[in-house]
Each structure stands twice: as C-alpha cells, then as structure tokens.
Amino acid sequence: MRVLVVEDEIGLADAIGAILKKEKYIVEIANDGQTGLEYALKDDYDCIVLDIMLPKMNGLDVLTYLRVKEIETPVLLLTAKSEVDDKIKGLDCGADDYLTKPFSTGELLARIRAMTRRRGIVTDINPKYGDITLDLKKGELLCGGSTIVLGRKEFQMMELLLSQSGKVVTKEDFVKKIWGYGDESEYNNVEVYISFLRKKLALLHSKVQIKTKRSIGYCLDGGSK
Numbered sequence: 001m002r003v004l005v006v007e008d009e010i011g012l013a014d015a016i017g018a019i020l021k022k023e024k025y026i027v028e029i030a031n032d033g034q035t036g037l038e039y040a041l042k043d044d045y046d047c048i049v050l051d052i053m054l055p056k057m058n059g060l061d062v063l064t065y066l067r068v069k070e071i072e073t074p075v076l077l078l079t080a081k082s083e084v085d086d087k088i089k090g091l092d093c094g095a096d097d098y099l100t101k102p103f104s105t106g107e108l109l110a111r112i113r114a115m116t117r118r119r120g121i122v123t124d125i126n127p128k129y130g131d132i133t134l135d136l137k138k139g140e141l142l143c144g145g146s147t148i149v150l151g152r153k154e155f156q157m158m159e160l161l162l163s164q165s166g167k168v169v170t171k172e173d174f175v176k177k178i179w180g181y182g183d184e185s186e187y188n189n190v191e192v193y194i195s196f197l198r199k200k201l202a203l204l205h206s207k208v209q210i211k212t213k214r215s216i217g218y219c220l221d222g223g224s225k
C-alpha cells in the first residue's frame, strides 16, 4: 500500500512516515502543498495524509484541485484543534476523514485502515495489543497459537478498543461508531458485547483484559506498553 504524507512540520512528517513504514506501507513525504499536489497528480497512491496549514498551497486547495481533477484517492486531513471550521470545509471539499493533532499512533492507523477499507483497498495491518492480534480479513482474534472467531459487533468493538491502545472508549463512542444512533437499548448492547468479548479473551488465555471505567466506558489493559 502506498501512502503520501503532506506535512510541513518535518519532525511530525518523519514520525508519521516511520509509523507507516513500520506497518509495511510504502511512504512518500512532501513538505509543502505544491510538492504534495505534484506527487499526488503524478503517482498513484492508496491514501493521502494531508495537513491543512501548509506553505505554498494549503491542504484544502490541494484537496479541491485533486477532486476537480477526478483523483479520488482517500484523503485523511490533519487539523489543529483551533481549525474547527477547516474540518467542515475539508469534508465539503471531499476529504474522507480528519484527525485532530495531537493524535496517537493507533488512531492514525485505524483511520487509514477504515478509509481504505471503505474504498475497497485491502490492507494487511492487523492491530495488536499485548498478546492479542485482530485478524481483519478473517474477523478472528489471535493469542499465542489460539484463534477465536468474533461476531460482527464483537469485531467492531474490539477494533475500536485496539485503535485506542489502552485508552478509554466511552459507551457513547461505541454506540455512535457501531450502531450509529443512540437510544437506551444500544447502551445495554455495549455491555452485552463487552461481556462476550471478555469471555473470548478468557478462552484464549490472554493477559489482556477489558477494564470498566465506571460510568465512562471501557479500555484494554494488560498490554506491554
């Protein structure tokens, strides 16, 4: 999978590049908007990570130009916290998703995976935490030599937990991202599926546990990080 990273903060661009390369992506980096646009027009990428505030040409202009040229490569916009309006403009311009700085490695990889999956691009990065790995293609959870199949909702919930690599996922997040709307029964579903996942982790003899953060949500515990 080929990813273009357009980011003018050299340190951040290199850090993103290193994360993606570690996951076996092929990465190219551009440090200003104009260069980014040239690369994107010249080459075929599976995904573009595009900062908004860029020298020479800003990210939104780059994106608009690409979409006018009918280049439909999935675009993940990077925004600073203060640029709320830009997020909305970005999505209007044809961005697939956005990520607010600062973000975690897990979040970045999860967004890229989700974006490329929506476009039917198959990635082979399976998220890991502690001794568990989620096989995205087979929908299975792996630990040591053991494997267990997850139901659709269980899979989505585990993927969301893994994307936060140990940080809390709120019940609202689960409902919003998996069920898409929120009435009382969906909140009960979250608890039910968490209990299913706990049973499966126990069956796998995993050291990873799903901890309850009372009245907030859930997080993974037992990773080596």
Ligand code: CA
Binding pocket: 007, 008, 009, 051, 052, 053, 054
């Ligand atoms: Ca910038």
